[in-house]
Amino acid sequence: MLKLRQLNTAAADFEAEFQRVLHWSAETDAAIETRVAEILADVRARGDAAVLEYTARFDRLSADSLAALELSREELRAAFEAITPAQRQALEAAAARVRSYHERQLEACGRSWSYRDEDGTLLGQKVTPLDRVGIYVPGGKAAYPSSVLMNAIPAQVAGVPEIIMVVPTPGGEKNPLVLAAAYVAGVHRTFTIGGAQAVAALAYGTATVPRVDKITGPGNAYVASAKKHVFGQVGIDMIAGPSEILVLADGSTPPDWVAMDLFSQAEHDELAQSILLCPDAGYIEQVREAIERLLPTMPRAAVIKASLEGRGALIQTRSMDEACEISNRIAPEHLEVSSKEPHRWEPLLRHAGAIFLGAYTSESLGDYCAGPNHVLPTSGTARFSSPLGVYDFQKRSSLIEVSEAGAQKLGPIAAELAYGEGLQGHALAAEYRLRGRV
Amino acid sequence: MLKLRQLNTAAADFEAEFQRVLHWSAETDAAIETRVAEILADVRARGDAAVLEYTARFDRLSADSLAALELSREELRAAFEAITPAQRQALEAAAARVRSYHERQLEACGRSWSYRDEDGTLLGQKVTPLDRVGIYVPGGKAAYPSSVLMNAIPAQVAGVPEIIMVVPTPGGEKNPLVLAAAYVAGVHRTFTIGGAQAVAALAYGTATVPRVDKITGPGNAYVASAKKHVFGQVGIDMIAGPSEILVLADGSTPPDWVAMDLFSQAEHDELAQSILLCPDAGYIEQVREAIERLLPTMPRAAVIKASLEGRGALIQTRSMDEACEISNRIAPEHLEVSSKEPHRWEPLLRHAGAIFLGAYTSESLGDYCAGPNHVLPTSGTARFSSPLGVYDFQKRSSLIEVSEAGAQKLGPIAAELAYGEGLQGHALAAEYRLRGRV
Numbered sequence: 001m002l003k004l005r006q007l008n009t010a011a012a013d014f015e016a017e018f019q020r021v022l023h024w025s026a027e028t029d030a031a032i033e034t035r036v037a038e039i040l041a042d043v044r045a046r047g048d049a050a051v052l053e054y055t056a057r058f059d060r061l062s063a064d065s066l067a068a069l070e071l072s073r074e075e076l077r078a079a080f081e082a083i084t085p086a087q088r089q090a091l092e093a094a095a096a097r098v099r100s101y102h103e104r105q106l107e108a109c110g111r112s113w114s115y116r117d118e119d120g121t122l123l124g125q126k127v128t129p130l131d132r133v134g135i136y137v138p139g140g141k142a143a144y145p146s147s148v149l150m151n152a153i154p155a156q157v158a159g160v161p162e163i164i165m166v167v168p169t170p171g172g173e174k175n176p177l178v179l180a181a182a183y184v185a186g187v188h189r190t191f192t193i194g195g196a197q198a199v200a201a202l203a204y205g206t207a208t209v210p211r212v213d214k215i216t217g218p219g220n221a222y223v224a225s226a227k228k229h230v231f232g233q234v235g236i237d238m239i240a241g242p243s244e245i246l247v248l249a250d251g252s253t254p255p256d257w258v259a260m261d262l263f264s265q266a267e268h269d270e271l272a273q274s275i276l277l278c279p280d281a282g283y284i285e286q287v288r289e290a291i292e293r294l295l296p297t298m299p300r301a302a303v304i305k306a307s308l309e310g311r312g313a314l315i316q317t318r319s320m321d322e323a324c325e326i327s328n329r330i331a332p333e334h335l336e337v338s339s340k341e342p343h344r345w346e347p348l349l350r351h352a353g354a355i356f357l358g359a360y361t362s363e364s365l366g367d368y369c370a371g372p373n374h375v376l377p378t379s380g381t382a383r384f385s386s387p388l389g390v391y392d393f394q395k396r397s398s399l400i401e402v403s404e405a406g407a408q409k410l411g412p413i414a415a416e417l418a419y420g421e422g423l424q425g426h427a428l429a430a431e432y433r434l435r436g437r438v
Numbered sequence: 439m440l441k442l443r444q445l446n447t448a449a450a451d452f453e454a455e456f457q458r459v460l461h462w463s464a465e466t467d468a469a470i471e472t473r474v475a476e477i478l479a480d481v482r483a484r485g486d487a488a489v490l491e492y493t494a495r496f497d498r499l500s501a502d503s504l505a506a507l508e509l510s511r512e513e514l515r516a517a518f519e520a521i522t523p524a525q526r527q528a529l530e531a532a533a534a535r536v537r538s539y540h541e542r543q544l545e546a547c548g549r550s551w552s553y554r555d556e557d558g559t560l561l562g563q564k565v566t567p568l569d570r571v572g573i574y575v576p577g578g579k580a581a582y583p584s585s586v587l588m589n590a591i592p593a594q595v596a597g598v599p600e601i602i603m604v605v606p607t608p609g610g611e612k613n614p615l616v617l618a619a620a621y622v623a624g625v626h627r628t629f630t631i632g633g634a635q636a637v638a639a640l641a642y643g644t645a646t647v648p649r650v651d652k653i654t655g656p657g658n659a660y661v662a663s664a665k666k667h668v669f670g671q672v673g674i675d676m677i678a679g680p681s682e683i684l685v686l687a688d689g690s691t692p693p694d695w696v697a698m699d700l701f702s703q704a705e706h707d708e709l710a711q712s713i714l715l716c717p718d719a720g721y722i723e724q725v726r727e728a729i730e731r732l733l734p735t736m737p738r739a740a741v742i743k744a745s746l747e748g749r750g751a752l753i754q755t756r757s758m759d760e761a762c763e764i765s766n767r768i769a770p771e772h773l774e775v776s777s778k779e780p781h782r783w784e785p786l787l788r789h790a791g792a793i794f795l796g797a798y799t800s801e802s803l804g805d806y807c808a809g810p811n812h813v814l815p816t817s818g819t820a821r822f823s824s825p826l827g828v829y830d831f832q833k834r835s836s837l838i839e840v841s842e843a844g845a846q847k848l849g850p851i852a853a854e855l856a857y858g859e860g861l862q863g864h865a866l867a868a869e870y871r872l873r874g875r876v
Contacts (some may be wrong), residue, residue: 090854101561108563122795123539123809125546126789130822144859156647177858213822232677235822239670257870263863299862342839349567357839358561360871364864365840368852372836373559384568384651384673386834396824397773397787398810401780401795402803413517414806416528420615421582424737425701426802432695433798 002305004057005313006284010320011275021275021313022330024241024379036196036225043200048207054197060171061192061383069297071179071190075124079179086178094369095149095184101371102157105390110158114399121406124399129159130235132210133393134189134202136217136227137178139168139194145181146367148387149219152185152373157274163187166202168194196220199226202304203234216375216388237388241269242311245330245363248323249276250339251283253359258338259290264364265334266307267300273311275330277323284314292346324348331382333364351382407433440730440743443751444722444865447760459713459751460768461766462679462817467659474663475635481638486645492635492849496608497577498609499630504639509617509628517617524826525586525615530809533587533622539809540595543828548596552837562837567597568673570648571831573625574655574665575616577606577632584805586825589655590623596830596831600655601625602650604640606616606632632657637664641672654813654826675826678816680709682751683801684770684790686761687714688777689721691797696776697728702802703772705738710751713768721753769820772801789820 007017042050046097048066056062065071080088088118113126135151139141148165156164165182167175169192182190191209193201197221205211214235215227227236245265247258262274291308292377317323324345327335331351339345342357349355355375356363367374375388403411413432418426445455466861480488486504493507494500518526552562573589575581586603593601598761603620607630620628629647631639637657644647652673653665665674683703685696687867700712716722729746733739755761762783765773767788775781780795787793791814806814813826840848849868856864 086854087858090851090858093851094855101673104551104553104564108549110553111546111548115542121808123542125543125810125825125827126784129787146855146859148526159703232817232819235819253510254870257867260539260863260867260870264861264867265861269863288706300860304863305682318504346564346837348570351833352835354836354838355564357820357837360842360845361838361840362845362852362867362871364856364861364867365845365848365852366836366838367864368855368868369848370559370838370840371565372524372838376834376836379670381670381673382833382835384833387563387836389563389834391829395789395815395822396827397790397820398792398804398814398825399784399795400799400804400808400809400810402799404798407798407800407803408808410803413528413531414800414803417532417584417806418802420525420528421584422738423702423705423802425698425705426805429695429698429702429800429802430806432692432698433800433803 001230002289002291002381004288005431007313007315009317009326011313021311024311025302029053032221032225034389035230036222039196040200040226040229043197043206050207051193051197051201051209054195055193058195061169066206069192070208071192072158075191076187077181079174079380080183082267083180091145091181091184092144095153097154097369097371098149099157102154102390106157110390110394116405118293119406120403122399122401125431126397126399127394128397130213130393130395131160132164132212134212134215135163135165136198136215136219136223137165137167138219139170143175143178144348145177146374147218148178148181148187149185152182152187153421154373154388154390154422155393156186157385158390160393162210164188164202164210166193166198168192168198168293172240194224196226199223199230214393216392219354237375237392238377238381239386242273243268244273244332244378245336246275246277246330247336247338248320248327248345249283250341251277251278251280251338252321253338255283255290256294257359257362258287259294261310261336262291262312263294263298263304264362266304267298267311267368270303270310271307272306272307275312275332276314277317279317279323280321281316284316286316298304299350320345321348327352331380333376333378333382334366336361336363353377353382353387408435440733440830441747442729444596445751445753445769447527447753447755447764459749462749470663472657474667477634478638478667480666481635481644482642486674489631489635489639489644489647491634493631496633497606497620497818498870499607504629504644507630508646509630513620514617514625514628517612518621520616521618523681528617529583529619531684532584533591535807535809536591537595540592540828544595546826548832555844556843557844557847560837560839564835564837565832567599568651568831568833568836569598570600570602570650571598572650572653572700573603573658574653574661575603575605576657577608577613577824581613581616582616583613584655586616586619586625587623589633590625592811592826592828593831594624598831600627600648602640602648603628604631604636606630606636606717614841617697618760634664637661641668650830654830675813675830676819676823680711680771681713682713682816683772684765684776685774685782686758686766687721688758688779689716689718690778691776693721693724694732695797695800696725697732699774699800700729700735700746700750701732701742702800704742704750705736708741708748710745710746712746712839713750713770714752715755717755717757717761717762719754722754726752752779758783758858759786765790769818771816771820774799774801791815791820791825802865846873
């Protein structure tokens with residue numbers, strides 16, 4: 001019997017129970033922080049030699065030089081050719097859809113723009129790709145080829161001319177699907193290094209690994225800590241917490257489908273969170289029954305059980321409207337609107353990484369191949385952050401060209417405010433451009 | 439005689455000298471970090487009471503309740519009416535231009551979009567404003583009303599329904615221009631609190647100060663450290679380093695104008711950086727002469743001298759093309775293209791927070807009223823980050839609605855990849871949607 005938390009918004013203790021469900025905080029481990037700081041400083045000082053030593057120690061992979069740990073494009077192609085035809089086709093189909101979606105994203109919001117005002121002053125913003133980015137790909141038990149596609153393709157669509165992938169290969173064991181995905185995604189260079197030492201190599205550059213402008217991609221606690229440390233030196237994507245799904249159901253979807261969607265999140269790891277929100281007590285009971293029945297059939301049943309018991313919840317609400325409010329408070333990473341009327345509820349949903357509309361849209365379709373990115377804000381950060389996208393591999397520069405006429409109009413305004421702030425140099429620089437001053 | 443560093447790209451020691459000019463690193467002060475962590479924990483635990491105690495201690499401002507430290511909209515309006523007519527007009531003119539520019543920015547890249555593919559599957563992105571943001575405004579010697587406009591207006595244009603400003607008033611002394619700017623910018627609530635305790639109040643919420651989703655705005659080392667600590671709990675803007683200007687000159691701008699533009703950066707503080715890049719040795723000499731001549735006339739001459747001697751440089755290049763390359767290596771916050779042909783050089787300039795084109799476009803016009811934001815990436819971070827903008831007060835949610843037909847096509851692709859990653863729940867969730875399965 002599964003001990004799955006069941007809540008009811010009408011219950012007196014709901015708020016307290018709900019807070020317990022929400023609670024999750026990333027504990028920072030002081031020992032890891034200290035160790036990572038040492039590794040970063042060492043790689044910064046000694047470059048290739050330090051990276052080689054840590055790779056030998058942590059990944060049990062020795063080499064004479066860091067150059068020997070670079071995989072050629074030819075090796076990636078060989079990996080692609082060695083996987084099954086079905087895998088090749090699936091990778092290529094997924095990559096094509098992900099690319100197509102991100103090209104739309106580029107069109108929608110990734111282009112430079114400018115205009116001139118009535119004085120002939122030009123104002124605008126120039127959008128340019130980053131010069132070089134690094135993609136971290138985990139190499140251990142969570143080696144996901146789909147993550148290679150989701151990180152590399154938006155960078156490629158943004159026009160980044162150089163995408164450097166790092167992937168640890170503990171004991172020299174390479175994951176063929178990961179290498180094949182790198183081939184399909186068009187990664188430019190690949191090094192079989194990982195951990196904090198790989199992050200350091202990308203952030204500072206070594207004789208062999210070029211310094212990048214931004215590092216994206218998931219990793220273990222050492223990688224996350226290293227990314228936080230080098231932030232500012234380079235850009236980073238978000239530091240991801242455990243993955244989450246919230247299913248908002250009106251009772252019209254087959255209960256087995258919803259149960260399996262909850263499993264698909266829970267199977268990631270024990271800290272992953274699966275929540276069902278539904279106003280229909282009978283339907284909640286059907287989903288619970290489906291969970292009990294299907295759980296023993298799952299290869300990762302132990303992980304799913306631990307996740308559901310530790311962090312999962314079935315929440316009965318008074319209405320679908322209230323379910324939407326609760327969802328906004330959670331601001332989930334993945335939000336399935338498993339309803340006959342998904343477009344009725346979607347406008348009420350303000351905070352979520354990705355919104356999956358209708359019974360046919362399982363989260364797993366979005367994870368792999370629908371097109372949108374699967375790198376999404378976790379732990380409630382969807383309140384203020386966004387899916388990984390083309391915009392993460394671009395930056396903007398403001399463009400200002402004040403005409404002579406414009407300078408006459410703007411100069412006195414700027415000078416007035418500058419004097420008010422006690423910045424006479426600012427005021428004079430504006431006043432020098434006034435006619436009759438020079 | 440000013441000791442202003444002079445470099446020449448043709449010199450043998452250029453690279454070493456240039457690295458010295460570039461070098462700047464934000465030292466983190468362990469004592470500050472520890473103190474800030476304590477303040478944050480205390481405010482998180484004790485709320486209003488802790489904020490009141492720190493405000494009494496650090497700002498010498500006592501009150502019976504935190505509510506007593508909230509300024510009413512009426513008080514802001516009174517401040518607006520008490521400043522001079524010229525100041526009122528300048529604030530309103532600047533606000534109008536900043537608003538107009540950011541409205542264009544919203545149009546250019548801040549709208550939701552979606553499309554359907556041939557199977558009827560809907561894909562897109564929903565763009566929504568943040569619910570509530572906090573704006574930190576310094577209250578000491580660097581109290582800048584222009585920063586109030588530059589932070590609050592993009593949030594307002596993005597549609598943020600609640601903008602909370604915090605501004606310390608040491609000893610109870612309020613800056614009328616700052617309050618007037620808050621009135622003009624349409625800030626919703628204002629608290630006269632500051633420091634790490636104000637950041638904590640905004641990040642965690644107290645009985646009186648509502649929890650926000652993002653905190654923007656500059657501050658001292660305590661504020662910067664506090665923002666870094668609460669990042670993840672809430673969003674933050676960038677942590678700014680010292681301000682910088684780079685003037686790329688072809689020798690056609692009056693040398694006094696360029697000298698004053700260099701001053702306008704140097705007068706901010708001793709760590710600010712002013713650099714001139716120019717291929718014309720004679721012109722560099724004229725600018726140097728103008729600097730020597732004008733410096734004694736500046737009220738903030740001591741700060742300007744310290745800044746120019748400590749971090750400034752006049753760099754002679756072989757050509758304007760080479761000057762553009764050097765500029766890209768610096769990735770300056772402010773980049774003036776002081777040339778007769780600014781549009782010849784602009785396409786070569788890849789990394790800068792804001793690009794000021796032509797002799798009439800002094801940086802100070804952009805700082806106050808041209809329209810674009812004056813919160814810009816510093817310390818070379820323009821390689822990967824962007825000016826503060828409407829997009830910083832919005833977030834995106836992916837939208838996916840897979841049709842029944844789409845699920846038949848996508849299911850097998852997702853399942854193939856999911857099995858390859860060992861995630862059977864993901865595969866089954868996709869396969870459940872295949873016809874004939876249920």
